[in-house]
Amino acid sequence: MFSQISQADPEFEMGWFAIPSPDGKTRLVGGGGVGGLAISAEAAKDPDKKAAAEEFIRFFFQPENYKIYCETLSAIPSTVETPDLDVMDVFQEVIDANAAADDLAPMWNGRVGANELPPDFRNFTYKTLIEVLQGTRDIDSTCDELNKTWQVSMQSFNPITGVGIE
Incomplete structure (x- = not known):
């Protein structure tokens, strides 16, 4: 930047x-x-693709x-x-x-594993904060709605097993 x-x-x-x-x-x-850079599971199945990817990563760094x-x-x-x-x-x-x-x-939305945010909560939060900044939603109702959305999101999301990730 x-x-x-x-x-x-x-x-x-x-x-x-x-x-x-x-x-x-x-x-x-x-x-x-x-x-970061990684080798996909699909590319890793092909020895030539895997070797090329490894060579590029070594070159890049x-x-x-x-x-x-x-x-x-x-x-x-x-x-x-x-x-x-x-x-x-x-x-x-x-x-x-x-x-x-x-x-x-990392930022609140950049954590992974057990600390990962449910995607639907993250997306809802962004949308809701935009509404607050635009003046179309008040803080009190926003807090209530965020708490409800968090509770629902946590019931359907497990960052370790991937349940709830689409």
């Missing part, structure tokens, strides 16, 4: 700060998530290639060996803050 903003307006002044936590700790949203990806997309490296990035100071501050954070966790 930083590189795209800079390309659009090189004179634009950017800054960054962590929102203070009441307990004084640095709690940031980020870290590893469910995104070579420091000289991964560096270009991270710099272009303002992506925080997730590899053990971090490439030497040539990035704007503000982005380096974000990278350093992520490395030093007391707590680094």
